[in-house]
Amino acid sequence: MDKFTQISGIAAPMPLVNIDTDMIIPKQFLKTIKRSGLGKNLFDEMRFDRDGKENPDFVLNKPQYRQAQILVAGDNFGCGSSREHAPWALLDFGIRAVISTSYADIFYNNCFKNGILPIVLPPEAVAVLMKDAEKGANARIEVDLENQTVTASDGEAFHFEIDAFKKHCLLNGLDDIGLTMEKAASIDTFEASAAAARPWV
Amino acid sequence: MSPKTLYDKIWDAHVAHESDDGTCLLYIDRHLVHEVTSPQAFEGLRMTGRKVRAPEKTIAVPDHNVPTTLERLEGIISNEEGRIQVEALDKNAKDFGIHYYPMNDLRQGIVHIVGPEQGWTLPGMTVVCGDSHTATHGAFGALAHGIGTSEVEHVLATQTLIQKKSKNMKVEITGKLRPGVTAKDITLAVIGATGTAGGTGYVIEYCGEAIRDLSMEGRMTVCNMAIEGGARAGLIAPDEKTYTYVKGRPHAPKGADWDKALEWWKTLYTDEGAQWDKAITLKGEDIQPVVTWGTSPEDVLPITATVPAPESFTGGKVEAVKRALDYMGLTPGQKLTDIQIDTVFIGSCTNGRIEDLRAAAAIVKGKKIKDGMRAMVVPGSGLVRKQAEEEGIAQIFTDAGFEWRLAGCSMCLAMNPDQLAPGERCASTSNRNYEGRQGYKGRTHLVSPAMAAAAAITGHLTDVREMM
Numbered sequence: 023m024d025k026f027t028q029i030s031g032i033a034a035p036m037p038l039v040n041i042d043t044d045m046i047i048p049k050q051f052l053k054t055i056k057r058s059g060l061g062k063n064l065f066d067e068m069r070f071d072r073d074g075k076e077n078p079d080f081v082l083n084k085p086q087y088r089q090a091q092i093l094v095a096g097d098n099f100g101c102g103s104s105r106e107h108a109p110w111a112l113l114d115f116g117i118r119a120v121i122s123t124s125y126a127d128i129f130y131n132n133c134f135k136n137g138i139l140p141i142v143l144p145p146e147a148v149a150v151l152m153k154d155a156e157k158g159a160n161a162r163i164e165v166d167l168e169n170q171t172v173t174a175s176d177g178e179a180f181h182f183e184i185d186a187f188k189k190h191c192l193l194n195g196l197d198d199i200g201l202t203m204e205k206a207a208s209i210d211t212f213e214a215s216a217a218a219a220r221p222w223v
Numbered sequence: 224m225s226p227k228t229l230y231d232k233i234w235d236a237h238v239a240h241e242s243d244d245g246t247c248l249l250y251i252d253r254h255l256v257h258e259v260t261s262p263q264a265f266e267g268l269r270m271t272g273r274k275v276r277a278p279e280k281t282i283a284v285p286d287h288n289v290p291t292t293l294e295r296l297e298g299i300i301s302n303e304e305g306r307i308q309v310e311a312l313d314k315n316a317k318d319f320g321i322h323y324y325p326m327n328d329l330r331q332g333i334v335h336i337v338g339p340e341q342g343w344t345l346p347g348m349t350v351v352c353g354d355s356h357t358a359t360h361g362a363f364g365a366l367a368h369g370i371g372t373s374e375v376e377h378v379l380a381t382q383t384l385i386q387k388k389s390k391n392m393k394v395e396i397t398g399k400l401r402p403g404v405t406a407k408d409i410t411l412a413v414i415g416a417t418g419t420a421g422g423t424g425y426v427i428e429y430c431g432e433a434i435r436d437l438s439m440e441g442r443m444t445v446c447n448m449a450i451e452g453g454a455r456a457g458l459i460a461p462d463e464k465t466y467t468y469v470k471g472r473p474h475a476p477k478g479a480d481w482d483k484a485l486e487w488w489k490t491l492y493t494d495e496g497a498q499w500d501k502a503i504t505l506k507g508e509d510i511q512p513v514v515t516w517g518t519s520p521e522d523v524l525p526i527t528a529t530v531p532a533p534e535s536f537t538g539g540k541v542e543a544v545k546r547a548l549d550y551m552g553l554t555p556g557q558k559l560t561d562i563q564i565d566t567v568f569i570g571s572c573t574n575g576r577i578e579d580l581r582a583a584a585a586i587v588k589g590k591k592i593k594d595g596m597r598a599m600v601v602p603g604s605g606l607v608r609k610q611a612e613e614e615g616i617a618q619i620f621t622d623a624g625f626e627w628r629l630a631g632c633s634m635c636l637a638m639n640p641d642q643l644a645p646g647e648r649c650a651s652t653s654n655r656n657y658e659g660r661q662g663y664k665g666r667t668h669l670v671s672p673a674m675a676a677a678a679a680i681t682g683h684l685t686d687v688r689e690m691m
């Protein structure tokens with residue numbers, strides 16, 4: 023997994039609430055057995071018509087947002103299906119951070135497994151950053167994970183909270199499985215006592 | 224000892240390691256696997272030379288991609304990519320030595336129907352699957368939730384999940400349900416009341432007389448849609464109905480193990496005086512047969528209502544409702560019962576069990592579907608299909624003009640060829656009405672099986688109470 027330390031990039035505004043993972047990556051693209059290559063189908067049904075022609079009104083098709091690295095989105099981003107294809111598609115497109123008031127739990131977790139930072143901020147802060155994002159390519163937003171800040175293009179900074187363990191893993195690009203395997207002795211011990219207490223499992 | 228919730232008790236019994244900051248390794252008793260969210264996880268194991276730590280606790284079944292038409296009995300999956308995914312699961316199950324129900328096994332079906340049916344799902348367990356509707360298994364008093372593919376790989380390799388504890392939320396449904404009101408109406412009404420983010424960060428425990436009165440299958444329907452309310456897991460405390468359902472199933476405990484299991488299961492309830500971080504109560508008698516009108520499961524109204532106006536909402540929801548009404552082709556003020564339906568889908572992990580099919584068949588019996596209607600019944604498993612055929616239910620559906628399909632996820636998420644065409648409108652017993660969910664530009668109204676059956680007969684959304 024790629025480390026996440028800080029980025030300064032263009033943010034695309036998506037003020038819609040309840041953007042679900044079916045919107046982020048429709049099911050016809052879940053037939054892959056790979057993690058890569060999903061960026062071209064990110065938001066497919068909003069981005070393209072049936073013939074594959076771009077919808078010029080969709081934010082990521084506008085010239086100023088094609089290189090966006092950040093999404094500023096409405097409440098409850100990433101609700102619905104557990105498909106990790108959603109963060110895979112975002113990452114493959116080039117999105118490294120999302121800013122919203124709230125996320126669905128499974129999507130939120132999935133982001134951290136893929137080097138994407140989902141930032142939670144209060145509604146007033148998201149509104150300021152949404153306005154900033156609407157300015158287009160001239161408004162670069164800065165995200166600093168170490169200091170837990172998002173800075174708008176005019177210098178106004180917002181502090182965000184994040185779980186310390188998740189932050190540590192993201193900053194260092196750590197592989198969860200490797201970390202857990204270091205605790206194999208604890209798992210062995212638990213497994214033996216659970217097997218004695220609940221032999222039917 | 225301070226009083227505990229049911230969630231607290233199951234959580235405490237499964238913590239294999241706790242770090243100073245409260246991050247835990249939660250031990251997983253059952254890992255369910257399907258073909259769509261697992262290939263990358265198995266590939267990860269191969270690349271790192273890791274094994275499946277507990278293959279005896281890992282159960283796989285293909286369900287999302289499998290065709291539900293009869294051609295499949297010859298082993299045909301005409302969609303090339305879908306076929307590759309199913310074949311990858313065949314191979315992964317064999318290579319890693321996990322339990323497997325292949326596509327044409329009689330016991331195959333939707334993973335959340337197969338688990339309980341085969342007795343893999345038991346009270347007090349931790350159950351995960353790379354699928355958000357894993358919440359279904361909470362009906363047994365098991366802590367069950369969906370995970371992403373990286374977490375699937377983590378569980379395969381370590382049999383644990385890195386977790387922090389969620390908060391406790393109580394959803395109580397008091398009193399009795401009125402005639403024509405089902406488990407599906409309860410779960411949709413709860414989402415309507417709390418919103419799709421109302422349960423985010425919580426594990427829900429459903430309780431109250433109306434929940435106790437539900438059958439195990441009804442309870443599965445309620446817990447199945449906990450995720451649409453934002454909660455990763457929904458729980459119902461086990462009781463005599465649970466034990467009766469479980470007893471004698473192929474993988475349920477037997478003999479002395481059964482007695483020992485039962486003794487523990489009887490301790491799995493929320494203690495008097497336990498603390499809830501959030502609680503809501505609905506009166507069972509206030510719940511009516513409901514239907515969704517928009518593109519979020521929170522867009523719920525009683526069938527007797529009219530399409531709402533965007534201005535009646537606040538905040539970001541105003542724009543979302545404008546977009547939803549445009550997408551759904553509806554006008555504010557329109558009566559929900561005036562909405563014409565093109566297709567009816569009965570099935571899914573929400574409503575693809577035998578009682579669901581019985582409820583729909585009771586409405587359909589002796590009638591014909593509306594001219595031009597496309598209607599299909601997709602049983603949740605091969606065993607449900609067999610039972611329905613033996614009970615004569617399949618015949619009722621086919622006599623009425625329904626297609627009678629093989630088991631799978633089918634049009635719930637439309638990964639296989641069962642899809643809506645652009646603009647086509649469906650009354651569906653599934654769980655999500657998102658844009659494009661059942662097919663590009665397809666329009667979905669979520670309903671109970673009986674309500675879906677009623678719409679198939681009349682050709683429009685219908686109050687099932689008028690047909691009872």
